[in-house]
Amino acid sequence: xxxxxxxxxxxxxxxxxxxxxxxxxxxxxxxxxxxxxxxxxxxxxxxxxxxxxxxxxxxxxxxxxxxxxxxxxxxxxxxxxxxxxxxxxxxxxxxxxxxxxxxxxxxxxxxxxxxxxxxxxxxxxxxxxxxxxxxxxxxxxxxxxxxxxxxxxxxxxxxxxxxxxxxxxxxxxxxxxxxxxxxxxxxxxxxxxxxxxxxxxxxxxxxxxxxxxxxxxxxxxxxxxxxxxxxxxxxxxxxxxxxxxxxxxxxxxxxxxxxxxxxxxxxxxxxxxxxxxxxxxxxxxxxxxxxxxxxxxxxxxxxxxxxxxxxxxxxxxxxxxxxxxxxxxxxxxxxxxxxxxxxxxxxxxxxxxxxxxxxxxxxxx
Numbered sequence: 001x002x003x004x005x006x007x008x009x010x011x012x013x014x015x016x017x018x019x020x021x022x023x024x025x026x027x028x029x030x031x032x033x034x035x036x037x038x039x040x041x042x043x044x045x046x047x048x049x050x051x052x053x054x055x056x057x058x059x060x061x062x063x064x065x066x067x068x069x070x071x072x073x074x075x076x077x078x079x080x081x082x083x084x085x086x087x088x089x090x091x092x093x094x095x096x097x098x099x100x101x102x103x104x105x106x107x108x109x110x111x112x113x114x115x116x117x118x119x120x121x122x123x124x125x126x127x128x129x130x131x132x133x134x135x136x137x138x139x140x141x142x143x144x145x146x147x148x149x150x151x152x153x154x155x156x157x158x159x160x161x162x163x164x165x166x167x168x169x170x171x172x173x174x175x176x177x178x179x180x181x182x183x184x185x186x187x188x189x190x191x192x193x194x195x196x197x198x199x200x201x202x203x204x205x206x207x208x209x210x211x212x213x214x215x216x217x218x219x220x221x222x223x224x225x226x227x228x229x230x231x232x233x234x235x236x237x238x239x240x241x242x243x244x245x246x247x248x249x250x251x252x253x254x255x256x257x258x259x260x261x262x263x264x265x266x267x268x269x270x271x272x273x274x275x276x277x278x279x280x281x282x283x284x285x286x287x288x289x290x291x292x293x294x295x296x297x298x299x300x301x302x303x304x305x306x307x308x309x310x311x312x313x314x315x316x317x318x319x320x321x322x323x324x325x326x327x328x329x330x331x332x333x334x335x336x337x338x339x340x341x342x343x344x345x346x347x348x349x350x351x352x353x354x355x356x357x358x359x360x361x362x363x364x365x
Contacts, residue, residue, distance in 0.1 A: 003096070005023075005027070005051070005097055008051070008096075008097070009023050009050075009051050012050065012051070017216055018214065018216060022214035022215070022216055023051055023214075025213055025214050025215065026050060026051045026052050026053065026210065026213050026214055027051050027052075027053040027097065028053055029052050029053055029054065029120050029121070029213040030053070030054040030055075030056070030118065030119045030120050031047065031052055031054070031055055031056070031119055031120060031121045031122070031123060031209060031213075032055075032056040032057075032058065032115075032116050032119040032121075032122055032123065033047075033055065033056070033057050033058065033123040033125055034058045034059075034107055034116070034122065034123065034124055034125060034126055034131070034135060035058070035059055035124070035125035035126040035127065036057055036058075036059035036061075036083040036084050036087050036125070037059070037061070037067065037071055037083065037125065037127065038067075038070045038071050038125075038151070038193075038195075038198035038199075038202065039125035039149045039151070039198065039201055039202040039205060040057070040059065040087075040123070040125030040126075040202070041071050041072075041073045041074070041083070041087055041202070042072075042073075042198070042199050042202030042203060042206070043123055043125055043149075043202045043203070043205045043206045043209070044057060044087055044091065045073055045087070045090065045091060045094070046202075046203060046206040047206050047209055047210070048091040048094065048095040048098045048100065049094060049095055050206070050210055051095070051097065051098070052098065052209070052210075052213065053097065053098060053099060054098070054099045054101075055091070055098060055099070055100050055101075056100075056101045056102070056103070056119065057084040057087055057088055057100065057101070057102045057103070058084065058102070058103045058105070058107060058115060058116075059082070059083045059084040059102075059103075059104065060104050060105060060106040061083050062079075062080055062081060062082055062083060063078040063079050063080065063081055063082075063083055063086060064079065065079055066363065069195055070193065070194075070195035070198040070199075071083075071198075072195070072199075073086075073087060073090055074086060074087075082102075082104055084102035084103065084104060085102055085104075087102075088100045088101075088102050103115060106131075107131055107134065107135070108134075108262070109134060109257075109260075109261060109262050112134060112135075112138050113138075113142075116135075116138065116144070119144070120145070120213060121144070121145045121146075121147060121209055121212055121213065122135060122138075122139055122144050122145065122146045122147070123146075123147045123149075123205060123209060124136075124146060124147065124148050124149060124150075125149055125202070125205065127150070127151070129180060129181065130180065130262045130263055131262065132148070132150065132173065133173065133174075133180045133260070133262060134262035136148070136161065136162075136172050136173035136174065137174075137253045137256060137257045137260070137262075138257070139161065139162050139172070140162055140169070140172050140249075140250055140253045141250065141253060141254055141257060143162070143164070143169065144162065145160065145161070145162055145163055145164075145212060146160070146161040146162050146172070146173075147159075147160050147161075147205050147208045147209050147212070148160070148161055148173060148205075149201050149202065149204070149205040150201075151193055151197060151198065151201060153193065154194075154197065154228050154229045154230040155197075155226060155227070155228050155229075156197050156200060156201035156204075156226070156227045156228075156229070157201070157224060157225065157226055157227075158201060158204040158205060158208065158220060158224075158225045158227070159171075159173075159176070159220050159221075159223065159224045159225065159239075160208045160212060160219040160220045160221050161173060161221075163212070163219060163221045165221075168241065169250075170221040170222050170241065171221070171222045171223075171239035171240075171241045172248070172253075174248040174253065175239040175240070175241060175248055176224050176237065176239055178248055180260075194229065196229060197227070197229040200227065200229070201227070204225070204227075208220060220236075222238065222239050222240075222241060223236045223237060223238050223239055224236070224237040224239060225237075270336075270340050270357075270359075274340065274343050274344065274347065274355070274356060274357055275336075275340070275356060275357055275358075275359040276330060276356040276357070276358055276359060277359055278358070278359070278360070281330060281358050284328070284330065285330075287328075289326075289327050289328055290327070290328050290329075290330060291309065291324070291327050291328070291329045291330070292307065292308045292309065292329075292330045292332060293308070293309045293310075293311055293329060293330070293331050293332070293342070294308050294309070294310045294311070294332050294333065295311055295312065295313040295316055295331060295332070295333050295338045295339055295342045296310070296312065296313075296332075296333050296334055296338070297312045297313060297314060297338075298312075308332075313333070313338045313341070313342060316342050316345070318345055318346065318349045321346075323346075323350055323353065325350060325352060325353055327354075328354040328355070328356075329343075329346060329353065329354065329355040329356070330355075330356055330357075330358065331343045331346070331355065331356070331357045331358065332357075332358045332361065332362050333358075333361055333362070334361045334362060334363050335360070335361040335363060336357060336358055336359055336360045336361035337361070339357040339358060339361065340357040342357070343355050343356060343357040
């Protein structure tokens with residue numbers, strides 16, 4: 001069945017303050033969405049359906065069964081398939097006038113200039129803190145607009161960063177959080193999340209993109225919107241942009257960019273010498289000489305093995321731990337990312353200590 005743009009976008013075009021001109025701006029726009037999980041899949045589908053003409057999807061991950069409760073555009077048949085490719089196929093079926101492209105390469109400092117180049121807006125839908133700072137700093141340096149979204153437990157965060165305002169651009173991520181925390185910060189795979197807030201924040205990001213591209217409404221600039229799903233409250237944190245403050249402006253961020261490596265443990269190749277397989281782990285847990293430490297952020301009442309010391313990664317202070325150099329330490333978390341980080345910290349402090357991280361985590365134990 002052949003359909004026309006006028007028919008497909010009719011309900012938008014008839015809006016008094018939108019019209020054909022705004023629709024045409026969307027169709028001519030180019031955006032890149034980094035992360036095709038809970039936020040990115042929602043934002044991508046709604047932006048494509050609204051008529052954003054050129055969308056590039058970036059995600060190195062594949063669909064996992066644990067994704068399905070909140071990443072609702074994926075099906076059980078998609079498990080194991082590339083998220084970006086599955087999402088692109090869905091968009092092609094519902095949005096015939098949208099040009100959709102994909103990449104399965106993680107965004108790093110080494111490739112970001114090649115990965116994210118000629119796009120009007122960058123949409124940050126990642127759950128990686130180093131990647132968020134990388135995207136922010138890149139956008140400040142290159143004068144790209146960044147639509148930011150993130151989640152933590154019941155809270156969701158949305159902002160439109162780096163929007164041109166005369167001689168200066170609006171606030172960026174570092175105006176809200178100047179320095180990237182050095183300790184690992186858990187994402188939803190570690191802390192858990194209910195699915196409504198994922199959809200809400202993804203839709204808010206899509207709404208920001210549409211306003212920016214169509215030049216309608218008022219974007220969330222110089223402020224960070226914080227939405228809490230537990231009590232349905234909403235708060236806007238004002239971000240002050242000091243024109244004389246250089247450390248979080250373009251010049252200061254350029255200096256930071258040159259020094260920072262923006263390393264994301266979830267994208268790194270883990271050293272096999274610091275890993276233990278599930279099979280070997282099961283054989284060791286009954287040994288009295290073994291100390292098992294869970295670094296999951298949330299306390300777990302039931303774990304499928306014996307005694308476990310629970311220390312959330314946010315409270316994992318090496319100097320305060322009482323370490324017995326004669327014992328063997330096994331670190332665990334849901335996916336094996338936070339535990340690997342903790343194992344590295346322990347090994348760095350105690351080079352002779354026998355410490356291992358459970359490969360792949362306990363989610364499939």
